[in-house]
Amino acid sequence: MLKITQIYFYLFFLLASSISFATDIYVATNGNDTSGNGTMANPYKTFTKAISIMSAGDVCIIRGGIYEEALNVTKNGTSGNYLTFKAADGEDVEIRATNIVNGWQAHSGNIYKATVNMAIESRFRAVYHNNEYMDLARWPNNKDNNRWTIDCTPVTGGDGSHFTANNLPNIDWTGGMVYYLGAHSGASWTRTITASTTSRIDYTEVDITKWPFTPHNPTVWRNNPNNNRGQLYLFNKLEALDYANEWFYDQTTNTLYLQTADGTMPTTGSVEYAASKFAAEIKGDYIKLEGLNFFGGSVKIHNNADNNQILNCTIIHGSEGHDNLTNTSAQVGEAALEVLGDNTIIKGCTIDHSSVSGIVISGWAASNCTVEGNYISNIDYIGIHASPLRSSGNDMKILKNTITNAGRDGMYVAGSNCEIAYNDVSASQKINSDSGVFYTVGNASLKNNEIHHNWFHDATAPSYSHNPNDPGKAAGIYLDNNSKGYTVHHNVIWNVSWSGYQVNWNNTNLDFYHNTIWNAERAMDAWVNGYTQENNKIYNNFSNVGDWFSETATDFDIQDNLISNTSPFEDANNQNFMPASGSAVVDMGRFISNFTSSYKGSAPDIGAYESLGTQWTAGVNAIEDTGESLSIDEESSIKLVLYPNPVGNNLNIALPHSFNTGSVEVYSLLGTLINKTSINGNLNNSILVLPVTNLITGTYLIRVMSSDGASYSSKFIKN
Missing domain, CATH: 2.160.20.10 (Single-stranded right-handed beta-helix, Pectin lyase-like)
Incomplete structure (x- = not known):
């Protein structure tokens, strides 16, 4: 008996020691x-x-x-x-x-100074006034207070160790820095200035025979307006501190100089620096x-x-x-x-x-x-x-993100076995060109990546990056340099200034299925550059501009797509890409072997949406594509009725019999949550009255969720 008791005690001790409180x-x-x-x-x-x-x-x-x-x-x-x-x-x-810096005193004019030890590495130094980012003293000045307009001056000539430009400020820029964006506009670089005149800037030499300097240097000439050899700005000299929201730090005296937006002395606690x-x-x-x-x-x-x-x-x-x-x-x-x-x-x-x-x-x-x-x-x-x-890792899931305003790519994913789905990505290429809302580069490997149910849209390369007669190179989906093994399906690309799809060099095993392209400069293009492209497929895609790319009999298999400047959609100009009833895309797609996609009718539809299927959305409030319609008929658990029509002041929602508590949400078709209302109490068989007077004309999605996890969806049109 004693031995059994000891065993039980020992087991209890082991169990207790393994439990974390x-x-x-x-x-x-x-x-x-x-x-x-x-x-x-x-x-x-x-x-x-x-x-x-x-x-x-x-x-x-x-x-x-x-x-x-x-x-x-x-x-x-x-x-x-x-x-x-x-x-x-x-x-x-x-x-x-950040740390706060106080003890300000007048320096000269509208410039004030304070003593502080900014010990952080110089390239990570930053100053904030009232939580707003300040510019390191520069020329030309950032007069519009917009960080996306780079405010440069044109370069007139130079090589790998100097620039020439007109009307440079007559100060000694030695020890300052020069920012350079080539006429190609694919990337910028920054170097220390070693000597200067009013027409020349010498800098620490770069090797213009090697990437990235080969296409981005002042010997490269492009027929771009006011930007034939690139552009520059100069910064990080006290003598350049002559404009609102600029600062300079003298590390020899530990002195921070600042000119505020209105030229007044900073108030206590209003200025911070990166510590x-x-x-x-x-x-x-x-x-x-x-x-x-x-x-x-x-x-x-x-x-x-x-x-x-x-x-x-x-x-x-x-x-x-x-x-x-x-x-x-x-x-x-x-x-x-x-x-x-x-x-x-x-x-x-x-x-x-x-x-x-x-x-x-x-x-x-x-x-x-x-x-x-x-x-x-x-x-x-x-x-x-x-x-x-920006991801180069394998086995990534990039899902339901809302991304906007980027200098170059909207999203970059270069690993293998990745899923990129239901993301809303827009307003990329605000500084650079020759990129994509989605961008990647490849190698010899088949990536086995899936890009599906994304919105890639509203990207226009800046005017200085191209001749007005040429497109600004902002693509929708850009599979660059040897990209292989991508399945790209059920994406919508709209309002981009270059190709819907751009594929370069040795591309293989690229499958473009069921995508919609609206208002791109062209549907697709490729820079083959002497490489081989093969075993690529383009099936069931729609574009309102041409054309699909193909140069050989084996590079791209192009089947059952539609290019038409007549919209087959409910309201493409307002980003409603659901097929209109009886339109040219309905039931006109092909069945794709080894690819599963639900469809209604006799065959799949062409494009990213299926008539009578799910009106899916992208971004943080994404509605996933289940294959089933969000329009619910009278026999379903929820039905939506608008009273009165066509103006519509209230949306009357007949709640399902089992409904008790939960919430009702109203979304735009872009996935933006417009209104959320809580529902409390036993509301079985009742009517929920939702005011819609504050909604503009358009199509909306309604999602009603009960506290037990059940979800009911529909859409309605506010006239």
Whole structure:
């Protein structure tokens, strides 16, 4: 009996030792690391203290306020017990990689100065006034206060070590920097100035026989208006500080000079400078960040830090500054969010403003990551090979993101076995040319990537990048240099200034199925450049402009597509690409072997949408394509009736019999959530009256969700 008791005790001890009892540990700006105990009533002051006592499963609850300490997590959680760092419910937590600078005094005219030690590496220095990004003193000035207009002066000549230009300011630019964007406009580069006159700038030499300088140097002439040999601006000299929102830092005297927007002395606490490169660094496994706001510094998940999650966070001005002065690759590794760890999940986040990339996932270190439901905007102000989302890792899922405003690519995914789906990507190529809303480059490998149900739209290359008689090279989907093994289906491309599809060099095993192209400059083009293209298919695609590309009998198999300047859609000009009843695309597609796609009628429709099928949308509020119509008839669980017609002041929704509590949401066809109304109480067999007087004329989607998880959808037309 004693032996049995001892065995039970031993088993209990092993079980108890394996159970993790999670602890909530509080941090607050008014906490105390010495006298506090980490409770809500007596919180710690620093993240460092909280982390020092945390174990797997613990939750660090951060109270509202501004924190200037970086969140540096070096411990590990476990698969069932993450280390979690989250904002307290309903409270705003800001973790800033900036410090405030005060003690301002007059310098000269509208310029003020203060003493500060900006110890960060010079190319990551940044200054903010009232949370707005300031320009490092420059010429020509940024007179429109728009970071997308690069405000350069034309280059008239030069080589790999100097530029010539007219009417340069008569100051000594030695030690300053020159930004150069070639006439080709594919990428920029920056170098240190070694000597100057009013017509010449000498700089640290680059090798114009090698990429990226070969097409981007002043010996390359293009027939572009006022931009035959590229353009430049000069910056980082105190003598150039002569305009609103400019600054300069003298590191020999630790003096910061600033001219504010209105020329007045900065008020106390209104100016901040970048004190550190990172606002957060994750160096352990199974770490979770939730609901945190980061400003002025990036978030980095380090190499071998795996299985981490960044959820519902914001990163504003995550990676600001200028290009690396020795860069020879037209790209940098920095981003607002840098991912070097496997199995990372980034979901529900907002990333806004970055001089370089928004999210970078480096394939040499990271694989099997998910990027879903994020807003990413205002990325790549320096116009290099950077992207709002830039991934070279394998096994990526890039889903339901809304991306807008990018200097070059809207999205770049170059790994293998990746899914890119339901993303809404727009307004790319705001500085560079020869790129795509979706862009990638290939190699000898078949990628086995699937690009489906995305919206790629509204991208126009800048006027300085091309002759007015030529298209601005902003493509919809650009599979560049040897891209192989892509299945591209059910995407919509509209309002792009170049090809709907652009494919270059040795492209093989590219399948373009069921896509819609509207208002591109041309449907498709390719720069073959002497390579072989083969085993590519173009089936069931629609474009309102021509043509599909083919030069040989074996490069592209082109079947059952339609090119017509007559719209077969319900309202293409308002981005409703559902086939109109009886139109030229209905039942006119082919059955594609080894490709599954639901259809109604006698055959699949041509284009990205199926008549009587799902009116799917893209972006963070995406409605997925189930193959079933969102129009619900009277026998379905929900029916929508408009009273009165055609004006329509209320939408009467007959709720299903089992409905109790939940919500009703109204979306535009672009996936934008317009209105959400909660429903409480037992409403069985009742009518929900939803006012629609504030809606403009158009087609809308309605989604009603009950608290038990059931979902009912339909669409209605506001006349």
